[in-house]
Amino acid sequence: MGCTVVQKLPRRDELIPPHLRPGRELLAEGRALARDWQVGRNAFIDARGVACEADYKRMVAAEGRIMQHAHIGFRSVERTVAAIAEVHGTCARRGVTVDRFGITLDWSMGYPVAMRKGSRRGTGIVLDSAEDFARITNAAPAAAHFGDFMLGLPGALENAKGALAAGATAIGNLGQYFTFRMPDWDDDVATTQATVTALGLIAAQPVEVLVHSNLDDGFAGLLADMSSALGMVIIEKHIVETLIGARASHCFGHHFTAPLVRMAFHKALTLVTQTPGTMIFGNTVSYKSTPAGNYASLASYLQADIWALTRVASGHAVNPVPVTENERIPDIDEIIDAQTFAARLAMHARDSAPLIDVAQVDALATRLVAGARLFADRVLGGLNEIGIDTDDPAELMLALRRVGPKRIEAHFGAGTLDAAAWGGRKAVALAEWVEELEHAARDWAGAVPADTAARIRGRGFRACVASSDVHEHGKNLIERTLAHLGVEVLDAGTSVDADDLVAAALEARADVIAISTYNGIALRYAREVQGHLAGAGAAIPVCIGGRLNEVPEDSNSGLPVDVAADIRAIGITPCDDPAGLIAVLGDLAGPVPAN
Ligand code: B12
Incomplete structure (x- = not known):
């Protein structure tokens, strides 16, 4: 069995600020x-x-x-x-x-x-x-x-x-x-x-x-x-x-x-x-x-x-x-x-x-219930151990939110530790979205012609990847695909504001920015990113994918319309799929060297 390096849990005073009011007062x-x-x-x-x-x-x-x-x-x-x-x-x-x-x-x-x-x-x-x-x-x-x-x-x-x-x-x-x-x-x-x-x-x-x-x-x-x-x-x-x-x-x-x-x-x-x-x-x-x-x-x-x-x-x-x-x-x-x-x-x-x-159905349900009870006991027990008052709803909720799903699962998941598994544990029942994303990433990377893949790998690119909202799967897919292609990924986060994204990309000296967006704000977000880049005098190529639409201000129907062409017009590359980003990296990598 392998072992995994799990990020340490924060202490109570790192998680709960003194000004959080007690739950009983709020209730x-x-x-x-x-x-x-x-x-x-x-x-x-x-x-x-x-x-x-x-x-x-x-x-x-x-x-x-x-x-x-x-x-x-x-x-x-x-x-x-x-x-x-x-x-x-x-x-x-x-x-x-x-x-x-x-x-x-x-x-x-x-x-x-x-x-x-x-x-x-x-x-x-x-x-x-x-x-x-x-x-x-x-x-x-x-x-x-x-x-x-x-x-x-x-x-x-x-x-x-x-x-x-x-x-x-x-x-x-x-x-x-x-x-x-x-x-x-x-x-x-x-x-x-x-x-x-x-x-x-x-x-x-x-x-x-x-x-x-x-x-x-x-x-x-x-x-x-x-x-x-x-x-x-x-x-x-x-x-x-x-x-x-x-x-x-x-x-x-x-x-x-x-x-x-x-x-x-x-x-x-x-x-x-x-x-x-x-x-x-x-x-x-x-x-x-x-x-x-x-x-x-x-x-x-x-x-x-x-x-x-x-x-x-x-x-x-x-x-x-x-x-x-x-x-x-x-x-x-x-x-x-x-x-x-x-x-x-x-x-x-x-x-x-x-x-x-x-x-x-019943056999899987029984496994899920056993795993769930173990997980819940471990989470509440583990938070108690670091000093969280698990009888105070405000304190417990904030602690859970701040520790976040990845660390919670790595520390308290019901599965056995396994460094090779997603999240560091062998799941009792692996979520289907994890399986699908892993397959898709391998397929996208595998479809890149060998010489292009070699040129991209050889350049040691660094990509700054983020999502504009809570939708995270497109971003995960891009990160996994890039990793398969030997591109170093800087995770700028989910629901990231455009100014923070640009700051992260500049600090990391990223070669490309890859954005996943879904909430019907694609053009506005693209403009904001472009504006902040211009403000900093930087010209990093930006690719954006996901749901490239927006509700026009003067819309009667209230339905969003496609804005891919407008995004292209401001100099950002709209992508239907990961191949769009891979093409940009291929261009950045330059021509196949002559023998
Ligand atoms: C899963 C999902 C969610 C999950 C997200 C979970 C998570 N942690 O990621 C949850 C349930 C949280 C969610 C919430 C919401 N969702 Co939602 N959600 C979806 C759903 C079903 C799938 C999107 C997805 O992740 N697909 C998986 C990815 C991997 O595949 P893909 O989208 O096809 O992406 C491909 C390309 O676009 C490309 N790609 C994606 N990103 C990028 C980035 C780059 C750089 C590149 C190159 C390529 C690329 O790669 C993929 C492979 O080709 C879609 C509907 C649908 N069937 O598409 C709605 C959808 C995106 N959601 C929608 C909405 C409205 C919401 C909510 C606002 C709903 C609400 N009532 O509040 C909230 C968001 C709240 C918020 N604060 O932002 C709308 C968006 C409407 C629009 N813009 O037209 C959709 C389209 C549903 C709909 N028809 O109404 N959602």
């Missing part, structure tokens, strides 16, 4: 706010005759029906309200019940309200007041799910107040607390305090409010072992349920492709928590084809989720993601098609479910 402050901010009424609560979505989930599960979740991702409130009404109404006329709507809020909602005006915007909507939230929760008699950019970020408290007053009883996304960083916002103490206070307010509500956490947005999207991801459920339950007295409702799915893995993770989840789940997210990473091809991927993951929910009615809704999602934000008729497809598939599943061999 008391949140609870006091519940006098003025309580769950209000809305179209869903009135029409369904329930006090909250958790009650509705239990009711629907008892009926033996599977709930359906639709995600709406437009940039204007008007369009969002109209889309919810149209999707709900059209589906109802077809006999399809859309039980809940997830609203894609803009990332700028992560800031406190006062900072939002004039800040950068992404591709979602901005709701600043309880009235704004109420427009959404009254658009149709379906539960409104406010997930991303609500909790876990500096604007958590204001967002929670607005959503509760509008009658929302599933609010997230706690997963984001652990990983997301708002541009130009480095105060994670303020973020922690806002989040814990908001959780205190939620816990003090007279009805059950689900604190949604999308594991894939948190550490699960970055932990290489699926048992660690499940272990985070146990840790988040400890924080939200045991220490705070609210309900933690978990969601997973983005990065889970194999039907066995989806079914096993779901089963394992139900063995570690009984709180109703919000939804099982669509496996959007599998959408790599045309809409017709993507229907096969939709069927593959949805079928598994339906079988899983037929076995254990955990309250999760299924999430049929429209098949155009890998191209752009889906439109209304595409959302309706996906919902109709899901309802039909659920109907067919009644006949196919008994054919499934669940022994494999």
